[in-house]
Amino acid sequence: MIVQRARNGEPALCQDCYRTPEAVCHRCGRTRPCYHARTDKPVCGPCTERPAATCTRCRRQRPISAHWPLGAVCQTCYLKILHTPAECALCHGTHPLTGRAASGAGLCGPCAGYPVDYACACCGRTGYLHAAGRCAYCVLDDRLRTLLTGPDGQITAQLLPLLEVFSQVDNPADAIERCAGSPSLRLLAQLAASGEPLTHESLDAFGSGMSVNYLRDLLVHSRVLPPQADDVERIPAWLETQLATRPAHHGTLMRPFLHWFLLKRARRRATNRPYKASDEYGLRARLGQALHLLKWLDDQYLALNALNQHVLDIWLSEGTTARRDISYFLTWTAARRLTGSLTVPPRPADQPTSFLDEDNQWPLLQRCLTDTTLPLDTRCIAALSLLYGLPLQRLRHLTCDQLERTAKGDTVLKIGSSPLPLPPPLADLLTRLATAPPPRRRSAFQSPDGETQPAYLFPGVSPGRPVSPQTIRSRLKSLGITARPTRNSALVALASDFPAVIVADYLGMHISTTTRWVNYIRKDWATYVAARTEDTKNRAGSSDSGTPTLVRTPGG
Incomplete structure (x- = not known):
């Protein structure tokens, strides 16, 4: 649709390409x-006067x-x-109902005598x-075809699933x-213009930033690229980013350490359990400490083979327990005789020290279950945390398939080997969340076979x-x-009421x-009982020795 005709040597412009000229309103x-920028009275959009009247539909003055x-x-x-x-009451077609019959039923434009039917000129939708x-x-399809066109003017067969997605x-x-x-x-358009087949390795060349990770997730979700073993396979690209500004001998050590030790163990463990994001964080922490030690040795003008227990103890004492x-x-390094056998103290077993006050815990739970002004997903996350103490990694990986309804009408959540019965208020919240449409800013990408993969209860921004x-954490x-x-x-509440098994x-x-x-x-209760017993003995001993004691009697 042309909105500005060609004139004065300027080409005609369609609605997509035309831009309203700027002027001082x-x-x-x-x-x-x-508007009217070439006249002496230009007017901007917010200042354009439109007559106010009573809207037929909402009855407001607008x-x-x-x-x-x-x-x-x-x-x-x-x-x-x-x-x-919606369905027109006269022609039974699906149209915007811009008219109304005498009975009050909705009519489409042509059936109501209005010439505009609001049908797409390309697909008829x-x-x-x-x-x-x-x-x-249709506009999106044109934009994507322009985006994905290769150097030969065609879209490769590898990228065609993206159009369907x-x-x-x-x-x-x-x-x-x-x-x-x-x-x-934009990165995808750059890769498509090169004409080279897309691979995980070609994406690795662009580092491990958020835009690269989002594009990788989109390509995997649309079956353009084969799936990776979750976040762990992104570690090599992250390591190369860290090594870009480091001496060459750091990479000589770190690359085999990652590929032949850390990743080998992680992939072997993946055969018994699915990957979690915590694996990625753990691998990055181990690589980060190794890189920190190598830099510290360089600053001390020491080679790796000069590292002994005394030098290692100095390095450990200068930092936190994370260095362990x-x-x-x-x-x-010891298995390859790059260093001697060195001892690193194990991490101390952490005891829980911080707790949520019970006077705050139950009012918060009550608010999550009843306050309809809060976002539904935030209410569900907080309620599951307050009731069952699920860690963040377990919460984020919950899927709609884990929520089931039994023959008796109860709702259960399949987390462990036995289905967990849910209280009715929480069951209602989770059921509503599982059946709710996706948020506006997180368009649900579907795989080429039409199935949403996977159906997370708490979906993220990246597809799948x-x-x-x-x-x-921010929602909590x-x-x-x-x-x-x-x-x-x-967990304290659960452990005090139920056996460990x-x-x-x-x-x-x-x-x-x-x-x-x-x-x-139990240790907490045993300590309490022992303290009370000792206190009772001390009181009895003080009374026998003639020391006066205060005894409160009824009415005294």
Whole structure:
């Protein structure tokens, strides 16, 4: 649709390419895109006067955006009707209902005598027309084809699944905005223009930033690239970024340490359990300590083979207990005779020290279950933390499939080997969350076979990825909840009421972990009983020695 004709040697412009010229608005005095910019009275959009009238649909006094057969409608009702096509009472087709029959039933424009049917000029889909008489899906398809076109003017067969994935998003207008301003999609356009096949290795060449990770998730989710073993396979690219500014001998040591020791162990463990994000954090911590030790040795003008127990103890004493992660690196160097056999003190067993006050715990839980002004996902995350003390990694990986309804009508959550019965208020919240549409800013990308993979209860921004631990912490913090004290208080309550094997069975925790919590509770009670016994003996001894004691008698 041409909105500006060619003139004075300038080409004609369509609605997509036309930009309103900027001028000084004669009403507000600000420099803005203005109508009538070539006249002596330019006016910007906010200052454009539209007559106010009573909207036929919402009955409010608002500026009118359209006059339809059903009456004058404001901007809010205009967009609401166009974005929600429904069945016409006369032709039974799906159209925006811009008219109304005498019975009150909705009618489409042609059936109500209105010439505009709001049908896309390309695909015929009715509803809101995004640009030039086309729907947002057709505009998005054109943008993607331009984005994915290779040097030969064609889209490679490898990238065709992306067109299908984007054609099924819930909010195509949001996807159009991403095509214009997303660094990830700009990187994809750069890779498509090169004409080379896309691989994980070609993405690794761009580092491990957020835009690269988002693009990798999108390509894996759309089956353009094969799946990786979750976050752990991103560690090599992260290491190369760290080694970019370091001496060459650091890379000579760190690359085999990562590939032949850390990743080998991690992949072997993956055969018995799925990867979690904590594995990535653990590997980065071990690599980070090894890099820190190598830099410290360089600053001391010492070679790695000069590292002895005395030098190691000095390095350990200068930092926190996090430096004890160096034991993995020193085990590897000792096995290859790069260093001698060195001893690193083990991490001390941490005892829980911070707890959520019981006077605050239950009011917070009550608020999560009843306060409808809070976001639904935040209420569910906080309630699961307050009741069951689930760690963040377990929370973020919960899927809709783990929520089931039994034959008796009860709702259970499959976390451990036995389904966990949920109280009705929490079951209702989780059921609503599992069946709710995705948030507006997180368009649900579907895989080419039409199945959403995977269906996380708490989806993240990247396709096919759960919400990040940092996001969960911030949501809990918005309610005044800190993750660690909340988890400690919930586990103390469970360990004091149930045997260790029951807690492990329902929550999917290791039996040794639940046993430590039960023993911690028992030790606390044993210490209390011993203290009371000792206090009673002291009081009895003081009374026998003739020391006066205060005895409170009824009424005394």
